Amino acid sequence: QVQLVQSGGGSVQPGGSLRLSCAASGSTFTANIMSWFRQSPGKEREMVATLNSAGSTRYSDTAKGRFAISNDSAGNTLYLQMNSLKEEDTAVYYCYEVGTVDTGFGRSRSLEVWGQGTLVTVSS
Numbered sequence: 001q002v003q004l005v006q007s008g009g010g011s012v013q014p015g016g017s018l019r020l021s022c023a024a025s026g027s028t029f030t031a032n033i034m035s036w037f038r039q040s041p042g043k044e045r046e047m048v049a050t051l052n053s054a055g056s057t058r059y060s061d062t063a064k065g066r067f068a069i070s071n072d073s074a075g076n077t078l079y080l081q082m083n084s085l086k087e088e089d090t091a092v093y094y095c096y097e098v099g100t101v102d103t104g105f106g107r108s109r110s111l112e113v114w115g116q117g118t119l120v121t122v123s124s
Contacts, residue, residue, distance in 0.1 A: 002026040002113050004078075004095050009118030016085050016122070022078040022095030022115050029111065031099035036069060036080045038091035038120075045094070049080060062088075085122045092117045 008020040024031070032053045039045040049069035050058045057069055068081040078095050095115035100108040 002029040002101055002111060004097060004113050004115035006093075006095055006115040006118045009093065009120050011121040011123065012085055013124055014085060014087055014122055017081070017083045018085065018120060019082070020080040020093055020095075020118060020120075022080075022097075024076050024078075024097065024113075028102035029097075029099055029113075030101075030108075031075065031078075031097040033098040034069070034071060034078045035096045036067075036078075037094045037096055038089075039094070040088075040091040043091075048093070051078070082120070085120075087122050087124075090120060090122045092119050094118075 002024060003026050005023050005025060008018060010018060012018050033050060035050040036048040037045050038048050048060050048063045049067055051069045051071060059067060066084045071078045094117045098112050101111045102108050
């Protein structure tokens with residue numbers, strides 16, 4: 001089993017910054033696509049940022065220029081640095097990874113995993 005454990009949410013004033021973390025644990029997991037999504041009350045979950053195993057990144061229009069997705073050198077922890085936060089960034093943020101998990105005997109299988117979600121509140 002693979003788990004993604006998130007940390008780093010909280011409350012911040014408009015213009016402030018937060019960094020979210022998403023740590024993978026459990027079975028040997030190689031992530032190929034790593035993303036952050038968010039969901040505000042009454043809205044659909046939307047992609048915020050994506051990082052692939054080649055190091056390419058993609059951002060939503062609302063995140064571009066303000067947010068940065070990255071991971072540590074071991075590839076076990078995913079980050080989302082959020083700057084110049086706005087009230088409309090208030091949402092529950094989820095990390096999401098797609099990859100392969102080692103099942104033994106040289107075999108692996110595809111796996112998609114979601115983090116538990118963390119609330120980010122931007123308010124004056």
